[in-house]
Amino acid sequence: MRVGPLERGERWLGYAMLAPAAALLGLIVVYPVVRLILTSFRQVDQGSRAGEAPFVGFENYAYALADPRFWGATGNTLLYIVLTVPAALVVGLGLALLANLPFRVKWPVRLGLLLPWALPLVFAGLIFRWFFEYQQGIVNDVLLRLGFEKLQWLSSPGLAFAATSIAIVWKSSSFVALVLLAGLQAIPRELYEAASVDGASAWQRFRSVTLPALRPAIVVALIFRTITAIQTFDIPYAMTGGGPGESTETLAMYIHKTTIDFLDFGYGSALAVLMFLVSAAATSVYLRRISRAEDAR
């Protein structure tokens, strides 16, 4: 196809206008990622003298794959994903349905829904750390009043995992609720009216009208929630610091510890690349299932 001089000029103008954005993207995204991958093949740590960074090939990766702490952290991350993503979805859906009820004054409901999401993650972590504290925490206080024993929420591995999961679900369900509320509001009233005229119960209306119409919103919420769940860091970090032992340590926390605490950049970079591969695998599984579902429709 012959491109006329006018179109050629426009095309060059297009490139020129994209160039600054591309350069910025290259600087902020491409350069650090390339640097990360290159560092993962070197030994850059506190033992080596300043300036030395010997090339060690796949040694960092081999150490990672043989490192029980790496597998423990990956296992914890996957467990967080499996626990908190569905839980946040269910709780978020419930909150969205509640918020969708015809209130006369809408803003307190919206505000209540928005606040957990707006709160910085570390604040949420610290607040819940105080809630679950053994001697002075409010959760143990309620348990005592109800006649139960105090629980060692943050110093026993299973309970610490549960406590951090509760905090994560509380924080993320508000985001899911916001996304789903937008979806709910877009469902036309007539569909519900037609369904109740046909004699559908509340549950049948929910199953046949609400859920299918909410599908795109659920998919969006799931994708966002899963990507953030893979990166879980702030709440377990603020609540337990990874303890007791390493039972609440996620992969992001282990990478943080290796790079910021131990200053072992070589090994930390290798871990980060492995985490990227895990996330890429998880997200591609998602996308394939979603596109398959869309094709099926």
Next chain:
Amino acid sequence: MKAVARVSGICLALALSLGSLAASAQQTTLRIFTGGQQRPDVMRQIVDLYSQRNPGIRVEVEVGGATSDQQQQYLNTVLAAKDSALDVVLIDVIRPAQWAAQGWAEPLDSYLGAERDAVMNRYLPAYREANIVDGKVMALPYFADAQFLYYRTDLLAKHGVQPPRSWEDLIEGARKILAAEGNANLSGFQTAGAPIEGTVCTFLVPLWGAGGDLGQGGRVDVATPAARRALGLWSDMRSAGVTPPNLAEIVTDRIRLNFQAGNLVYAMQWGYAWNRFQGDADTQVKDKVGVVPLPGFRDGKPATCIGGWQLAVSAFSRHKAEAVKLVRFLSSPEISKMQAVLASHLPVFAEVYADADVLKANPWFSQALPVVQTARARPVSPRYPEVSDIVRSNTNAFLAGTKTVDQALSDMNARLPRAMR
């Protein structure tokens, strides 16, 4: 008329700006970084004194980090970026080797000049050694520290218990008091158990008491009877009901808070706590506190962990000469005495322990000097954060019941050699 006004206006502006330039040229601002647990309020008083004596120098105190490891994490980012924002940094006694290896601290030998040996010999030997790395002076000591056994004099007197000379005596005494008092909020003994720096001492103190050690370079073997005895001490205390079930959650300052509120009989704590117990507004234990050296096992010798904080000059500071002057002031006998009186910070000069004012504020300092002189150092390594993490997270896992003694020690053994290479 207009022209005159304009010209004189310009002249006035020029004069003012030149004047302010001159004034700012005389004013040097130094920034000193300290942790939240090292009494920044007392440091502010001390640097104000310095500013009074040295007009033209302004010192700002930046406070950060609730625990030693958190402070170092923040400093890691600042120093790895070669930021010149900080001039003087207060660092833990375990850090000079790491700072020397990374090139973060300015060696002070050239600034001390001919006085170097004289200056360094005045300090307690442990701190002289801790601050000289590869023959270079990396920092000057600010205050000394070690872990002591604090106890409630009133509770011990009431139940006829003597201050314990061994861990076994401590457990017996604590059980007796707890049984007699019948107070659900009262705890027998607490030490750091959360995955923080202080927990390294929770492992090392009974390890040293049992005759073991981590090993410095060379072969590292922690799966020894001494190590099992060390961890066994804490499980014995737990089964005797002397330590609380949530020991794995407890951080250093929480022990102080619990003792201060009257909920603790014995505490394994650093020197700073005394001043808080005697002086804080909300203290329930004023004049009811005794301090003795930490016990050992019945068949062994007592051991304790050395602590203390040092003043390093940042290698990236823009005012190094002035910073060194400030550091030498802060590290002088006069200031050591001031800290001892205001904050119960143990002095780094042997003669200050005998000072009348210091002993009036801290009667137990007369016993403290031999403890500080025999306190043992944690492993010296440029990779200390990793070594510390391995020891503290495994100790924490053991205290929380996530790992058995064998698992905790074998995990330590698996990772320590790489970290201590």
